[in-house]
Amino acid sequence: MDDHRPVSPDDRSRDVTQPLSALGPNESLKAGSDFLRGTIAQGLTEPLSGGISADDQILLKFHGIYQEDDRDLRDERRRQKLEPAFEFLVRLRMPGGICQPAQWLVLDELARTYANGTLRLTTRQTFQFHGILKKDLKRTIQGIDKALIDSIGACGDVVRGVLCASLPERSRLHAEMYDLAKRTSEHLLPKSRAYHEIWLNETKVAGSPAEDEPLLGRTYLPRKFKIAFAAPPSNDVDVYTHDLGFIAIAEDGRLAGFDIVAGGGMGRADNDPTTFPRLADPIGFCGPDEVIEIAETVVAIQRDYGDRVTRKHARMKYTIDNRGVEWFKGELERRLGRRLEAPRPFVFTANTDPFGWTEGEDGRWHLTLFVENGRVKGRMMEGLRAIAAIHQGDFRLTANQNLILANIPAAERGRIEAMLAEYGMGEGSTAPSQLRRNAMACVALPTCSLAMAESERYLPGFITRLDGIMAECGLAEVPIILRMTGCPNGCARPYVAEIGFTGRGPGTYNLYLGGGYHGQRLNRLFLENVDEDTIVATLAPILRRFAAERFADEHFGDFLIRVGLVAPVTSGRDFTPIK
Structure with a gap:
């Protein structure tokens, strides 16, 4: 096998190379993986362990699968000299978050048969299964395939699910927009047949052409790559947090094209000021028929120039931050062979979901349901199973972890409302507070191996405590964006929240303040490594001051900056905490 990879080729040619031995270990692993096969198939049949090898764990991500273990049991199992209680997460690839009722029923059954009995809606408009044992992985993937869904590229160094x-x-x-998102996702998928062979028992055909990855190459991308399509005035996908974003520009009621933004990303490493979140920069404007070409070209630029030595600097945000926006735009235009038009004006006003009933242009109805931290379980899961059995529309997963019962015929609305009431999800049920409905949390403990603190299990109780303060201040109906993650990686996008938390250790968090209400501004570190009582004691007087001094319709993050409690973050590098 050729031990070289492209560094900066001239468009499609790959004549400039560098030895893989000089690069990070992941690059050699990918190059020698036989296009993402590794020894995964053998590891699945190994009876002596509930897990698989370290190398295959890296490759497994390209198939949409993570190895985890139940960390609540870790200490006890260690005392008993047992291996960790290994289990697996399976994340589906579902561009645009559309799920048909028949598919919902299949996924519901798989969750109850092989996983932990819940469905997790993610911040990337898809489902995650948790708690799957190694012996059940193949049957789970085959069940997903029968629903005409897959998990290819839901993780790994490829283009992730498109929002x-x-x-x-x-x-x-x-x-x-959905059609473009879906076609973009399909176009940028890995071409390897490893997924189909390992999980779906596809057999290689003798004499078939040699396998190739014409866009991604044998080393694939330096790191994950995320794409989103947004539509003003709503920024419900947090488009600025993506490697590549397309912002719809409508003129006279028709889609004229998209403003292009590039270079966003949330992840950072704890106590490492060389890593930081970054918001995407405007690049230009394109027509709808140019979207897929531009997406492929941007991916190729990141393939060629992304950092393959230091993995924590391998996202495209660092490629653009190091080389400059003008360099990136020039390289994009050079490869396209044409100049991009200037971006067109638009306005974002929020990044939240419109809860309740909404009538569409075609007379069909849509109902947005609140799903706390995206976890569908218990009575809600039963109710949605019953609705899926009769629903004549579809389901839409939102990037805020909520669920839309979409495209309901007017004649069926009453029937749906009756079923919602029966299962405790109707208008008569207790409505979540504004703070709760605009909050998000990642999974964190007990399964995520990166988690340093609780998030999903902890946030509901913490919000209850803050809700009391909000009510005392007369702010119960004022929306504030609050997000929490169990580590610095930012899966719930905490760094653009008006109030953000990242876990530092058991019961302790960093507190960030001052993000933009519609995702247009990063927040800033306000308290470091503090417990709940300290956080509440800090936030309470700030919320009281906000209630007393805010302008009409002024958002919390904007207020904090106006009165000087937080200095605005002007760039990703400016986010770096000041000691």
Whole structure:
């Protein structure tokens, strides 16, 4: 096998190379993996362990699968000299977050048969299964395949699932954008047949052409790559947090094209000021028919120039930050062979979901349901199973971990409302507070191996405590964006929240303040490594001051900056905590 990879080729040619031995270990692993096969198939049949090898764990991510273990049991199993209680996460690839009722029923059954009995809606408009044992992995993937869904590229150093604005009230625009999101996702998928061979028992055909990855190459991308399609005035996909974003520009009610933004990303390493979140920069404007070409070209630029030596600097945000926006735009235009038009004006006003009933342009109805931290379980899971059995529309997963019962015929609305009431999800049920409905948390403990603190299990109780302060201040109906993760990686996008938390250790968090209400501004570190009582004691007087001094319709993050409690973050490098 050729031990070289491209560094900066001239468009499609790959004549400039560098030895893989000089690069990071992941690069050699990918190059020698036989296009993502490794020894995964053999590891699945190994009876002596519930896990697989370290190398195959890296490759398994390209198949949408993570090895985890139940950390609640880790100490006890260690005392008993047992290996960790290994289990697996399976994340589906579902561009745009559309799920048909028949597919929902299949996924519900798989969750109850092989996983932990719940469905997790993610911040990337897809499902995750948790708690799957190694012996059940293949049957789970085969069940997903029968529902005409897959998990290819849901993780790993490839283009992840592509997001699309939910747009329940704008039927025509949503249809156009969803089609583009889906086609973009399909176009940028790995070409390897490893997934089909390992999980679906596909057999190699003798004499078939040699396998190749014409876009991604044998080393694939330096790190994960995320794409989103947004539609003003809603930024419900947090488009600025993505490697590549397309912002819809509508003129006279029709889709004229997209503003292009590039270079966003949330992850950072703890106590490492060389890593930071970054918001995407405007690059230009393109027509709808140019989207896939531009997406492929941007991916190729990152393939060629992304850092393959230091993995924590391998995201495209660092490629653009190091080389400059003008360099990136010039390289994109050079490869396209044409100049990009200037970005066109637009306005974002929020990045939240429109809860409740909305009528679409075509007369069909859409209902957005609150799903706390995206975890569908218990009575809600039962109710959605019953609705899926009769639903004549579809389901839309939002990037805020909520669920839309979409495209309900007007004649069926009453029936759906009756079923919601029966299962405790109707308008008569207790409505979540504004703070709760605009909050998000990652999974964190007990399964995520990166978690340093609780998140999903902890946030509901913490919000209850903050809700009391909000009510005392007369702020119960004022929306504030609050997000929490169990580590610095930022899966719930905490660094653009008005109030953000990242875990530092058991019961302790960093507190960030001052993000933009519609995702247009990073926040700043306010307290470091503090417990709940300290956080509450700090936030309480700030919230009281906000209630007393805010302008009409002023958002919390904007207020903090106006009165000087937080200095605005002007760039990713400016985010670096000041000791």
